[in-house]
Amino acid sequence: MEVKLSDIGEGMAEATINCFFVKPGDVVKADQPLLEVQTDKMTAEIPAPAAGIIKEIKALAGENIPVGTTLLILEKEINTTVQVPITTISNTTRVMATxxxxxxxxxxxxxxxxxxxxxxxxxxxxxxxxxxxxxxxxxxxxxxxxxEQNMTEPFNIQETSTIQQDIIPFRGKRKHIAKKMVQSLHTIAHCTHFEEIDVSNLLEFRHELKNRNRNITATVFFLKAISISLKEFPIFNASLLEEQESIQLKKEHHIGVAIDTPDGLMVPVIRNVEQKSIETLHIELKQLTEKALQNQLTLKDISGGTFTISNVGPLGGSIGATPIIQHPEVALVSFHKTKKRPVVTEDDQIVIRSIMNISMSFDHRVADGATAVAFTNRLTTLIENPNLMLLELV
CATH class of the missing domain: 4.10.320.10 (E3-binding domain)
Structure with a gap:
């Protein structure tokens, strides 16, 4: 029987073969992993549909193939009359590499x-x-x-017919990100609102927690503050259904967190943020981050988001951006670098505070600028006064 590359989620069109776990002659069991592929969004293993012997490998590791391509030939039944030598199951080690x-x-x-x-x-x-x-x-x-490295002769274009260059493949996650960005830019009417937030109290609160052996990342507080704000401004936790001429307001807050990985930007989703405590969110974010860095996210981990945040501050150097919304969501908030700045207080005193910039992109077809300002004002209040979140924690 032919084992083919099938669609394993969300309309997948193609995949890259990372490696095979078997070779011709290997005896395999039903559901035993045969090979590993890299789709647009994730790494997945293709299992054996039945027990049998691998007769032929029809594709190559590193090859980019469309859905429906035959990967290998599996003989389901073993002829007991003329028994051929059976090779033991391959001990090929799974190698993690792009x-x-x-x-x-x-x-x-x-x-x-x-x-x-x-x-x-x-x-x-x-x-x-x-x-x-x-x-x-x-x-x-x-x-x-x-x-070759020490050559100092000037480059003479007349003496050289070729120019040295590096070519990297444009497929897999990079290609998927590009498709999503183009789709979003051509579909959503992007508008970006900028704001400054004083995070001094939040940093002090985190320091107190750390002294009590509770090291909670700032992203978790941003998640909770976003969720609380979305309860008051549900228009930003929605999807525009143009064909139905309606806006779908979603009660559950499934918030995606953009994570920079060696294989590209991944956005795992933390589900039902509105129902979870700070500590629970911290544990789940840590687990998803580790899975993202190890390229082990599943389709369930990265789908179904209703809102997205991106905390680029720890990367340094970023004071602002115009983030692109993940279609079909209608908003995204990016948290940027924190810097100490002189601030004039209400009683005209100059003090040094930790100030962070944020960028909020929203779909101007769905919400107006005034609503976006009101949303970021509420978000600012919660982050600047983390004790207020205690009233909302579950």
Whole structure:
């Protein structure tokens, strides 16, 4: 029987084969993982539909294939009359690496299984492959590399017919992000509102919690403040149904948190934020962040969001942006870098406070600017006075 690449979620059109766990001649059991693929949104394993013997591998690791492509041939029944030698189940080790990293290793003739990964959860990075190549170079090759690096002759375009360049694949997560961004920009009437928030009290509160061995990240407080604000301004926790000429207000707050990973931006979703305590949110955010960094997010982890936040402050250097909304959501808030600034108090005193900028993009078809300002004002009040959140915590 043919084992084909099927649609494993949300209208998937193609996938990249990361690696095979089996080889021709291997005996496999039903539901045993046969190979790993990288879709637009996640990494997934393709299981055996039945027990049998692997007769033929029809695709290559690193290959980008459309849905419906035959991956391998599986013989379901073993002929007991003319019994052929049976190979034991393959012990191929699952290697964590992106398709591009695998491509680098493959083009240099290096078994990726021989490389030690230094990334999260042992993931092999591009740098790991290059380091391995450098360590395997012969003295002559090394001297040639040094000589090439030390060339100081000016570049003469007349003497050179080609220009050296690096090509990286535009597929997988990067391609999916691009599609979503284009869809959002062409569909949603983006408008961005900026605000400054004094986070001095929040930082002090977090410091007190840390002294009590309760190290809660600031993102968790942002999540809770967003959820409380959404209760009062449900228009931003909605979807525009143009064909039905209606706006769907959603009662559940399924908030996505943008996370920067080695494989691109991922947005796992924390569900029912309105029903959860600060501590519960902290635990769930930590678990989802670890899964994102280890490329282990499932389709359920990244789907169904109703609102999105992005905390880029810890990355440094960001004082503002115009974030792109995740369609079909109608709003997104980005929290930027915190800086100490002189602030004039109500009694005309100058004090040093920790000030953070935020950017709120919203769909101007669904909400007006005045409503966005009212929403950010409420959000500002909650973050500047974290004790007020205690009235809303469950």
């Amino acid at each position: 398709p591009y990293t695998r491509k680098i290793a493959r083009e240099n003739g290096i078994p990726i299984e021989d490389i030690f990964g230094t990334g999260p959860a042992g993931r092999i990075t591009d740098e790991d492959v290059y380091r391995y190549i450098q360590n395997q170079s012969t003295p002559i090759e090394a001297s040639i590399q040094v000589e």
